[in-house]
Amino acid sequence: MEQRVRAFAPATVSNLACAFDIVGFAVDEPGDEVEVGFAEGSGAVIGSISGDGGRLPRLATKNTATVAVNALLDHLGERRGLVIDLHKQMPLGSGLGSSAASAAAALWAANGLLGSPLDARSLLPFALAAEEAACGTGHADNAAPSLLGGMVLIRSYDPLDVIDLPYPPELYVALVTPQLEIRTGDARRLLADSVPLSKAVTQWGNVAGLIAGLHSGDYKLIGRSLVDVVIEPQRAALLPGFYRVQKAALEAGALGCSLSGSGPTLFALCRGKSCAAHVAEAMRLAFADLDTPSEARHSAINPSGARILEGRLTSEARGSSRS
Amino acid sequence: MEQRVRAFAPATVSNLACAFDIVGFAVDEPGDEVEVGFAEGSGAVIGSISGDGGRLPRLATKNTATVAVNALLDHLGERRGLVIDLHKQMPLGSGLGSSAASAAAALWAANGLLGSPLDARSLLPFALAAEEAACGTGHADNAAPSLLGGMVLIRSYDPLDVIDLPYPPELYVALVTPQLEIRTGDARRLLADSVPLSKAVTQWGNVAGLIAGLHSGDYKLIGRSLVDVVIEPQRAALLPGFYRVQKAALEAGALGCSLSGSGPTLFALCRGKSCAAHVAEAMRLAFADLDTPSEARHSAINPSGARILEGRLTSEARGSSRS
Numbered sequence: 001m002e003q004r005v006r007a008f009a010p011a012t013v014s015n016l017a018c019a020f021d022i023v024g025f026a027v028d029e030p031g032d033e034v035e036v037g038f039a040e041g042s043g044a045v046i047g048s049i050s051g052d053g054g055r056l057p058r059l060a061t062k063n064t065a066t067v068a069v070n071a072l073l074d075h076l077g078e079r080r081g082l083v084i085d086l087h088k089q090m091p092l093g094s095g096l097g098s099s100a101a102s103a104a105a106a107l108w109a110a111n112g113l114l115g116s117p118l119d120a121r122s123l124l125p126f127a128l129a130a131e132e133a134a135c136g137t138g139h140a141d142n143a144a145p146s147l148l149g150g151m152v153l154i155r156s157y158d159p160l161d162v163i164d165l166p167y168p169p170e171l172y173v174a175l176v177t178p179q180l181e182i183r184t185g186d187a188r189r190l191l192a193d194s195v196p197l198s199k200a201v202t203q204w205g206n207v208a209g210l211i212a213g214l215h216s217g218d219y220k221l222i223g224r225s226l227v228d229v230v231i232e233p234q235r236a237a238l239l240p241g242f243y244r245v246q247k248a249a250l251e252a253g254a255l256g257c258s259l260s261g262s263g264p265t266l267f268a269l270c271r272g273k274s275c276a277a278h279v280a281e282a283m284r285l286a287f288a289d290l291d292t293p294s295e296a297r298h299s300a301i302n303p304s305g306a307r308i309l310e311g312r313l314t315s316e317a318r319g320s321s322r323s
Numbered sequence: 324m325e326q327r328v329r330a331f332a333p334a335t336v337s338n339l340a341c342a343f344d345i346v347g348f349a350v351d352e353p354g355d356e357v358e359v360g361f362a363e364g365s366g367a368v369i370g371s372i373s374g375d376g377g378r379l380p381r382l383a384t385k386n387t388a389t390v391a392v393n394a395l396l397d398h399l400g401e402r403r404g405l406v407i408d409l410h411k412q413m414p415l416g417s418g419l420g421s422s423a424a425s426a427a428a429a430l431w432a433a434n435g436l437l438g439s440p441l442d443a444r445s446l447l448p449f450a451l452a453a454e455e456a457a458c459g460t461g462h463a464d465n466a467a468p469s470l471l472g473g474m475v476l477i478r479s480y481d482p483l484d485v486i487d488l489p490y491p492p493e494l495y496v497a498l499v500t501p502q503l504e505i506r507t508g509d510a511r512r513l514l515a516d517s518v519p520l521s522k523a524v525t526q527w528g529n530v531a532g533l534i535a536g537l538h539s540g541d542y543k544l545i546g547r548s549l550v551d552v553v554i555e556p557q558r559a560a561l562l563p564g565f566y567r568v569q570k571a572a573l574e575a576g577a578l579g580c581s582l583s584g585s586g587p588t589l590f591a592l593c594r595g596k597s598c599a600a601h602v603a604e605a606m607r608l609a610f611a612d613l614d615t616p617s618e619a620r621h622s623a624i625n626p627s628g629a630r631i632l633e634g635r636l637t638s639e640a641r642g643s644s645r646s
Contacts (some may be wrong), residue, residue: 023531195520
């Protein structure tokens with residue numbers, strides 16, 4: 001039987017308002033599916049990509065899936081060749097961690113195919129290397145939750161220090177992706193190099209409140225801490241109507257609302273699934289009022305992260321599991 | 324029987340490394356004692372001050388104890404006169420929240436004398452008003468833990484949002500106060516108006532780690548998060564030998580070490596009382612090597628904050644308690 005492993009890795013919300021660059025979480029869907037099998041030669045190459053409208057690089061040194069897997073193969077001293085089929089199932093450049101999800105799914109599938117030598121946390125440096133190749137900087141706040149699931153704090157990048165955060169059981173997210181594209185590189189270059197001290201203090205007060213609220217399950221504290229006085233005002237300028245849609249989310253009952261990643265998707269944390277559904281629809285309508293079509297979703301926090309899709313797993317690879 | 328109430332309020336450690344301006348905690352000692360009784364006229368006046376070497380202002384509009392109590396009297400519409408005797412039992416200008424402790428003790432005593440109309444949390448705005456009079460800016464990270472006890476997050480100043488933080492049971496602090504004086508106003512003026520974005524992100528990663536560590540009781544996470552890349556490098560310049568003493572604390576087993584308030588006291592968080600005692604002595608010796616005499620202390624986190632000293636409480640006022 002041909003050995004192939006197929007894996008899914010979820011989209012992620014990063015730059016959680018005040019917690020820019022340090023907190024992200026995984027959602028149930030959308031996400032990417034990646035299928036990995038053995039091939040002639042050595043190293044990982046792209047076999048096919050679907051769902052990207054032809055926009056993603058096929059070159060192994062440019063695609064985050066192959067960059068990540070080749071870093072893993074180097075680490076393992078593995079000389080066999082791998083071929084990667086990438087099924088994009090989420091919008092590109094939308095602020096939902098598309099490149100990180102591809103890398104996470106590819107790593108998880110390849111690791112499974114190779115007999116699961118590493119656990120999900122140990123795969124993170126390879127996903128980071130891929131993010132660095134895609135965005136110029138390695139930000140783990142998408143890759144870590146896509147691999148690990150849940151709500152994740154990146155306390156430090158050097159050394160990498162990844163902390164699982166708890167979150168209360170009724171925490172849901174509304175996501176609305178308008179038909180606008182913001183390139184992460186552009187969004188990052190737009191940011192001022194420095195922050196006024198008073199705003200930095202306000203920001204870290206909110207970061208502290210957010211972490212305290214997640215730990216204590218205090219939805220209201222989470223809500224009043226989800227305020228970004230540093231990044232959001234700069235990035236909102238890239239997104240016409242941002243404040244009107246944010247206001248619509250809050251008026252519909254969201255705990256807080258900001259840009260996911262560098263946008264254009266807006267996320268809104270909510271207490272309860274029905275509230276999240278209601279908030280997502282309110283945000284979609286607010287964009288519609290601005291003549292901007294958008295796609296609305298809502299989801300629980302995904303606790304599991306990347307996973308093997310058993311249906312396509314061959315008998316040899318079955319049994320690989322996250323440790 | 325003459326009605327007089329005597330109260331104690333503890334010293335506090337603020338500017339908890341990365342958590343500049345937003346987290347402080349109370350210690351068991353030192354602290355200030357304040358005795359308040361009724362007097363002729365209206366408003367609060369200073370009767371006497373001991374222990375300050377004649378350095379504190381006697382003028383009711385300048386001393387934090389009277390400023391705080393007069394703000395309380397205004398709020399209550401109380402027209403009786405009060406006289407305040409202030410017994411300073413801690414070093415002034417040492418970074419241990421001396422002015423906040425005087426205000427907290429005076430407020431607690433006056434509130435007790437008046438039949439305890441307010442709880443400790445409701446007294447906080449009056450302590451803040453007094454801090455503003457003393458330092459030019461109202462910082463609640465000393466006043467809040469001195470009044471309330473424990474470890475306190477000031478998430479926001481406008482509106483004031485004070486959050487009790489948990490902390491693990493074996494958390495102790497070593498404190499070493501060298502014979503050097505740094506005026507808070509000077510220390511604050513020295514600070515740069517802005518923070519490089521990359522350092523701000525590092526700082527809020529550490530803030531998030533600190534809060535997560537306090538909540539989860541993870542001493543090691545608390546330790547590696549107690550890093551200040553923004554304020555400490557600027558203030559260390561005011562304190563010769565700072566880095567040598569900090570290094571001595573870490574080598575002696577401290578979880579982390581930085582300036583308390585704006586210094587010159589250094590605090591070091593430790594796991595266990597004996598570790599804190601050992602670290603305090605190591606820091607004192609490091610200052611001694613620099614020919615700087617210093618006073619070393621160690622303490623648990625004080626969970627109670629300001630308290631009535633029962634021994635001197637008269638029968639009429641007895642029974643007032645924090646709600």
